[in-house]
Every structure is written in structure tokens, then in C-alpha cells.
Amino acid sequence: MNGSRMRVYFDYNATTPLAPEVAAAVAKTSQDLFGNASSVHYFGQQAKAAVDEARSAVAALINADPSEIVFTGSGTESDNFAIRGTADAAEVTGRRHLVASAIEHEAVLNTLKALGRRGWRPSLVPVEQSGLVSPDQVRKALADDTAIVSVMHANNEIGTIQPIAELAAIAHERGALMHTDAVQSTGKIAVDVRALGVDLLSLSAHKFNGPKGAGAIWIKRGTRLQPILTGGKHERNRRAGTENVPAIVGMGVAARLAAAKMSAEATRVAALRDRLEAGILRDVSGTVVNGAPTMRVPNTTNISFDRVEAESLLIALDLEGVAVSTGSACSSGTLEPSHVLRAMALPAHRTQNSLRFSLGMFSTEEEVDRVVEMLPRLVEKLRGLTRKTVSA
């Protein structure tokens, strides 16, 4: 993509490049709409109108009403707001229990841990070997005082899509609220808050070719939650702080683009992902795909390479100009096996030897073929090194 030789970026689940239309809108807004969206004068009202247009665009992408969208600074903040905000509001009712799946993003898992230190009881629901959350396990985990169930729509490491509507119905039977982290599904597959039947949904602009520093939470009308950022009356008293107008406008443009191109892009990217996956399984011995093969977002594949340490292969690929990931970006750089693959109860050699390839807007067939072509050589070299170290 960039640089003198062709670099390949297959790490779209970590973050995506800006769509050109988004970059143009962010630059123009930064220049032209510097007003504070809370100001009553012309400059403020121009900024407010731009934020409201973005709110409509984000709402349309997930079949929501614009009044139910609150802009935040990130997916992480949206997850925190959903869980902490609900917990704070539910405290007076005596509810003290939280449920999430064991494969949630750290934004959810560490929020549960933090609430655990404040007297809440978090329960983590195990997943099946496919990475799917079983509705029966969620039913078992629920208690009379469960305040909220949080299960991600699509997993960031393996791409698995969860049966959210079914899980939401189970949570509601026990009077609990349902939150879904849709950070990795929004923009890749249809996300419809009504069809999912949830009460709260998190999204993040930089995962669908929007800017970093813009996220949103959808809060179903009537859902009780306390703000976690207190201050001015921004976002209808739900999230204080002067709006990041250029990033929000960029998120709106990215939302409109994603909605317009969704089905064509999903088909195109799935074909590339399938070509990559088939090529690797065919040409590299000892490879296996992790996660449910069908219930998956179209851009992601997670593959274990027998007898190769994932970090070494990641570095070897990077030296060849190819960017991939060993799972969640936060755990890269450490040799900790992924909590997602561990929760799937895969054998140790699969949890430690897996790479995530995630494709997107600028991915091409040429890039796929280049990666398929170089991998057998890189893998054989690393396996050779391991053999030498072992016999030395």
C-alpha cells in the first residue's frame, strides 16, 4: 500500500486506514467547523448541525433512532459506559451480578474486573471449541440479581458471530439488560439493533475506515444508565465533554460509506479471505483454521501453524512487508497465549501458534497471492531453525 515496495496490510481488525472521503471530510471539518457545538451562535450551530448529520448516519447504519446514539471517544469508552453506567443505575435495585463471555475484548473483561473490586459478582461464560457462546451456558450463568449480560457480536481474533438475539431473549427473561460490543461487526455485516433485540450496543469508527477517537453507543430509549463522564449537558446529559466534531463527522461519512457498500464489499472481501485461507491450507503443511467456519465476519481468518511460534512468523512476515497480528493488538509483543483461543480449549500448540489475517477496503487479490506465495518458505525456514535449536 505505502512505501517504495508494496507493503501488505492484513490487520484491519486492529485498525483500518481512512476511506479517502473520510479523510477529506475530517480535514475540511477541522478547518471550517471549529465552533463549539454547544455554542448558540452561528459557529456553534454549524458544528452542531454537522454532529447531528453524523448522528443520523450512524443511526441509519444500525437501524436506530438518532436520539438513541451517544458519541464517545472510542469503543473502549462505549463498553465502559454500557457496563459501568448500567451497574451504577442498577445498584439501588440491589442487583449485583454481571455476565459476559470469556472471549470478550479487554474493554469488557477489565471493566467487569474493576466492578468486581467494588462488590459486583462477575461471571464469565465459557465458549465452545468453535468460539460460539452457548445459550444454555448463558442461561445457567444468570441469577435473579443479574443486571447486565455482555456478549460481543463478532470476536476480534477469530471473527465468530454470536447468536445475540437468542442471548438477549434469555437475559430479558431474567430481567437483565443485554449489551453487545459490535465494534468488530459494524461496517462488515448488517447490524440491526432491533433485530438483535439488545438494549445497548457499542461501536467504534476506526474499525470501519473512520477516524480514531470517535466511538458511539446506542442506548435503547428508556434504558436506565448513569453517565460515567460528568460535566456539561453534552449528548443530552449522557456524555459530558466538548464534541470532537471532525472525528464525529468522519465517523458519519464512514457510516454512510459502509452502509452503501456493505453487501458488495462483504462479498469481495470474503472471496479474498477465502482465497487466502484456501491457499495457506493447501500450500503450508500443518495448518488449521480456528473458530466457526461459517458464523464468521467476512474479513477474518485465524490460522494455527504447527511447530511455528506465532511471534516469529509475525516478525518474518513484517520483514517481508506484510502486517498481520497474533490476535488482539494489546497482547502482541507478549508471548501470552490469546485468552480467546485458550477459552476455546484448543490444545496449547494451537493457541501459541496462531496468526490473525484481517482484510478490508484496500486489500487486493495480488496481495493475497503474494502472501500465499511467501508463507511456505518462511514457515519452513522457522521450522528448520526450531529443529536445529532442539537438536543443538
Ligand SMILES: Cc1ncc(COP(=O)(O)O)c(C=O)c1O
Ligand atoms: C471487539 C472490540 N471491542 C472493543 C474494542 C476497543 O475499541 P477502541 O479501539 O475504539 O477503543 C476493540 C478494538 O480492538 C475490539 O476489537
